[in-house]
Amino acid sequence: MLLPIDWLREFVDTKGTIEDIAEVYYNLGFGVDNIDKDKMIIDLEITPNRGDALSILGLAREYAAFENLILKKKYSQLKKIDLSCGIKIKNETEDLLNYSCAVINEVDVRESPQIIKDRLHSVNIKSINNIIDITNYLMVENGHPLHVFDIDKISGEEMVIKYSKKNDLIKTLDENKYILPEKSLIARDANGIIDLVGIQGGFSSGITSSTKNILIQAINVSPKIIRKTSKIIGHSTEASYRFERGVDPLFAQDALQDALNLIQKLAGGKIIKIFPRIDNLKEYKPTIIYYDYSLLERKIGVNIEKSLQIGILRNLGFTVDNSKITVPSFRANDVKYPIDIVEEVIRIYGYSKIKKKPLPIKKYLPVKTHKKWLYRQKIVKSLLGNGFSQINTYSFLSDQMSKQFNKQELVKIINPLSSENKYLRPSLIPLMIDAAEKNTWANQVNLFEIGNIFTQKYERTNIAIISTKPIELLNNIKVINKGEKPYLTRKKYYTWEGELDKFTPFKINSDIIDIKVEKYKNISKYPPVVRDLAILIDKKYQLDEIKHNIENINYVLVAELFDVFNSDKFDYSIHSVAFRIVIDDEKKTLNAKKADEVIHQISELLKNKYKAIIR
Amino acid sequence: MNKLIIKGHEHPAEKFLNKAVDYFIKQGYSVAIGNEIETEWYNFDLLRVEKDHPSRDVQDTFWIDDKRLLRTQTSTLQGRVTYDWKNKPPLKIVSPGRVFRNEATDMSHEAIFYQLEGFVIDYNVTMGNLISTIENFIVEIFGKIETKIYPHHYPFVEPGMDVSIKWKGKWLEVLGSGMIHPEVIKNMGYDPEKWQGFAFGMGIDRLALLDTGINDIRLLYHPDLRMIYQF
Numbered sequence: 001m002l003l004p005i006d007w008l009r010e011f012v013d014t015k016g017t018i019e020d021i022a023e024v025y026y027n028l029g030f031g032v033d034n035i036d037k038d039k040m041i042i043d044l045e046i047t048p049n050r051g052d053a054l055s056i057l058g059l060a061r062e063y064a065a066f067e068n069l070i071l072k073k074k075y076s077q078l079k080k081i082d083l084s085c086g087i088k089i090k091n092e093t094e095d096l097l098n099y100s101c102a103v104i105n106e107v108d109v110r111e112s113p114q115i116i117k118d119r120l121h122s123v124n125i126k127s128i129n130n131i132i133d134i135t136n137y138l139m140v141e142n143g144h145p146l147h148v149f150d151i152d153k154i155s156g157e158e159m160v161i162k163y164s165k166k167n168d169l170i171k172t173l174d175e176n177k178y179i180l181p182e183k184s185l186i187a188r189d190a191n192g193i194i195d196l197v198g199i200q201g202g203f204s205s206g207i208t209s210s211t212k213n214i215l216i217q218a219i220n221v222s223p224k225i226i227r228k229t230s231k232i233i234g235h236s237t238e239a240s241y242r243f244e245r246g247v248d249p250l251f252a253q254d255a256l257q258d259a260l261n262l263i264q265k266l267a268g269g270k271i272i273k274i275f276p277r278i279d280n281l282k283e284y285k286p287t288i289i290y291y292d293y294s295l296l297e298r299k300i301g302v303n304i305e306k307s308l309q310i311g312i313l314r315n316l317g318f319t320v321d322n323s324k325i326t327v328p329s330f331r332a333n334d335v336k337y338p339i340d341i342v343e344e345v346i347r348i349y350g351y352s353k354i355k356k357k358p359l360p361i362k363k364y365l366p367v368k369t370h371k372k373w374l375y376r377q378k379i380v381k382s383l384l385g386n387g388f389s390q391i392n393t394y395s396f397l398s399d400q401m402s403k404q405f406n407k408q409e410l411v412k413i414i415n416p417l418s419s420e421n422k423y424l425r426p427s428l429i430p431l432m433i434d435a436a437e438k439n440t441w442a443n444q445v446n447l448f449e450i451g452n453i454f455t456q457k458y459e460r461t462n463i464a465i466i467s468t469k470p471i472e473l474l475n476n477i478k479v480i481n482k483g484e485k486p487y488l489t490r491k492k493y494y495t496w497e498g499e500l501d502k503f504t505p506f507k508i509n510s511d512i513i514d515i516k517v518e519k520y521k522n523i524s525k526y527p528p529v530v531r532d533l534a535i536l537i538d539k540k541y542q543l544d545e546i547k548h549n550i551e552n553i554n555y556v557l558v559a560e561l562f563d564v565f566n567s568d569k570f571d572y573s574i575h576s577v578a579f580r581i582v583i584d585d586e587k588k589t590l591n592a593k594k595a596d597e598v599i600h601q602i603s604e605l606l607k608n609k610y611k612a613i614i615r
Numbered sequence: 616m617n618k619l620i621i622k623g624h625e626h627p628a629e630k631f632l633n634k635a636v637d638y639f640i641k642q643g644y645s646v647a648i649g650n651e652i653e654t655e656w657y658n659f660d661l662l663r664v665e666k667d668h669p670s671r672d673v674q675d676t677f678w679i680d681d682k683r684l685l686r687t688q689t690s691t692l693q694g695r696v697t698y699d700w701k702n703k704p705p706l707k708i709v710s711p712g713r714v715f716r717n718e719a720t721d722m723s724h725e726a727i728f729y730q731l732e733g734f735v736i737d738y739n740v741t742m743g744n745l746i747s748t749i750e751n752f753i754v755e756i757f758g759k760i761e762t763k764i765y766p767h768h769y770p771f772v773e774p775g776m777d778v779s780i781k782w783k784g785k786w787l788e789v790l791g792s793g794m795i796h797p798e799v800i801k802n803m804g805y806d807p808e809k810w811q812g813f814a815f816g817m818g819i820d821r822l823a824l825l826d827t828g829i830n831d832i833r834l835l836y837h838p839d840l841r842m843i844y845q846f
Contacts, residue, residue: 029767048673359740438839567616
């Protein structure tokens with residue numbers, strides 16, 4: 001929700017800079033998505049429970065409550081003007097919370113003054129003409145959507161608000177046609193549907209430059225019915241967005257009065273009829289909460305005196321009569337329970353004032369899966385300790401990969417990301433093979449994954465291993481030969497998959513090499529060049545240090561240690577060490593000549609600093 | 616010839632997750648693991664995310680049929696541990712796991728990511744306890760770093776809050792939490808007059824990216840060995 005500061009200042013005297021104002025909103029519970037210091041506009045995140053904050057008025061109210069100020073703007077009472085004008089408004093539904101309208105003749109439809117155009121522009125709304133602009137302007141300002149009809153284009157003497165029948169059709173103001181489900185809110189005249197109530201007005205009775213006589217309405221409707229229709233037809237507007245979140249059920253009359261004042265000012269005309277209300281509206285029953293002031297300390301752990309709590313609540317617009325608290329109509333959709341009252345008080349009081357208290361040390365009973373987690377970690381350690389590296393792959397399988405499985409047994413997503421992601425993986429192997437094949441530059445792979453697999457019968461945690469060399473620690477290895485269907489791989493792989501719960505962790509040797517890693521370097525979009533470098537080197541030199549120095553050389557992304565061994569063929573003090581040098585450049589794949597230069601640099605380093613012999 | 620074994624590389628997000636879970640285990644939390652396919656009831660209704668309310672739109676969901684979905688949050692374990700597995704309070708639970716959101720993917724967004732949920736239910740657990748728990752956890756994982764807490768609304772907690780950390784000069788939201796809503800405690804099958812508690816949830820992948828410097832979240836699920844080798 002865009003909040004221009006100059007507009008806010010019409011309602012409340014703000015203190016400090018735009019950053020100070022933004023900080024107030026953070027403290028009230030509205031995240032700040034953006035601060036535009038040039039245009040002096042704050043973009044606030046309004047959570048779905050705060051329909052009352054979808055307006056300048058609502059946000060000003062919040063600011064005033066926090067800073068202990070009074071709102072500057074007052075709304076005047078709506079007078080009833082009772083002259084005959086020929087139109088009758090009837091409601092045949094149970095979803096109308098409020099209704100107020102007026103008929104104005106001889107309006108002058110023309111361009112809006114610059115200030116209106118600028119204000120609408122600052123909140124990304126297009127200026128059309130003074131009448132339509134007024135409805136949008138006031139909706140942003142006070143949160144109550146308005147709709148205007150060209151009354152001469154309404155046929156007959158009656159407008160009836162009723163429920164649609166299935167397949168009723170309407171052409172809306174944006175010139176789109178919608179086929180309606182049954183039980184949507186519509187307004188009908190003698191000829192057809194003229195309004196998709198709460199969402200958008202009909203095209204046939206829209207305001208044009210030649211409109212002379214208008215019917216302006218402030219109508220309020222139940223959130224659920226608007227949301228339902230909006231979702232089914234796939235259309236939402238600024239108006240429906242507000243109704244879904246709840247518009248103040250007592251404000252329609254104030255909204256209309258505001259509109260009449262502004263229309264008279266900008267478009268002239270003669271008000272010939274005002275309907276402050278109509279019959280058959282849903283009765284507004286204020287929410288009353290019986291509140292125990294000690295609840296706050298019990299839940300939050302801080303003591304706030306009753307008088308202070310009451311002061312805060314009254315600032316926010318609540319009526320407080322000891323323990324009987326009446327929720328203001330504009331918060332009816334959000335505040336329902338005593339715990340909501342606690343939240344109102346504590347957010348104004350300040351979360352930063354809550355004293356931190358550590359939980360007492362106490363024994364709690366473990367749940368049944370705790371052992372599973374510990375076992376999983378044991379298995380991960382055992383695999384790492386035997387030279388396998390861990391990967392994670394996607395849970396979704398593409399159409400192509402899924403062809404090898406029986407479609408009846410696969411779990412399908414009704415609304416996938418794309419057709420490439422329709423099925424849930426019934427096995428970890430296909431995506432692990434895909435991953436291995438995307439990394440063939442690595443020459444060898446030795447990978448494992450622990451993750452969930454899905455069939456129509458069950459969801460299970462599996463563990464799978466894929467390697468370019470035989471897996472000696474397991475039986476029942478499945479070999480995937482080069483070029484074999486369905487994978488058509490470029491390499492031969494040894495694979496194994498089984499249930500995690502039934503897996504026996506491998507033994508870990510005490511003398512495994514655990515080499516220190518360096519700070520992460522981001523990888524290039526382009527394929528790397530890889531060269532293996534094997535050396536004979538004195539064991540006294542630390543492998544961590546050697547790796548560190550190699551990786552310091554330009555273009556070396558990582559030096560992957562992949563082979564270390566002793567042999568009778570060389571002295572006891574010497575071992576063979578092999579690194580896979582991954583050469584990466586973010587601009588391109590390095591050419592062979594450049595790669596050779598890098599290798600040469602590394603070789604010189606190893607020879608000079610470590611007296612290594614290049615094999 | 617005797618070949619030495621070289622330790623394999625641990626997945627960076629898994630490593631970060633383990634560090635976080637281990638911390639909570641040391642604080643006396645027990646680990647709850649649940650399924651990735653969940654029912655609408657445990658994922659939404661029990662947690663007060665009503666079907667015909669806009670708060671459903673906050674998390675785009677992958678549906679399997681009209682009752683089952685891929686869980687959008689690990690808060691599903693709140694209902695599973697209590698209502699399904701019938702563990703009675705007092706409880707101290709963490710739950711790590713994969714969650715799914717039907718959203719466009721880019722360098723900072725994936726449809727699949729890891730979440731870590733935690734919740735405590737006991738007689739006198741307060742928001743003061745929650746704030747202490749969160750701040751101690753942040754110090755453990757990130758060291759001494761500026762943190763801020765702000766009110767934020769989630770249907771399943773009241774009061775709700777967001778926790779941000781100052782990372783390289785910018786404020787980043789890292790955690791959502793709050794006092795478990797009394798209606799949720801009721802849905803779990805327990806008396807909210809007797810039991811109260813807090814819950815928190817964090818996106819592990821995002822935090823792992825901050826911690827490691829990896830610039831593309833998609834690498835965590837579409838492995839490039841150039842990334843794996845660096846851990």
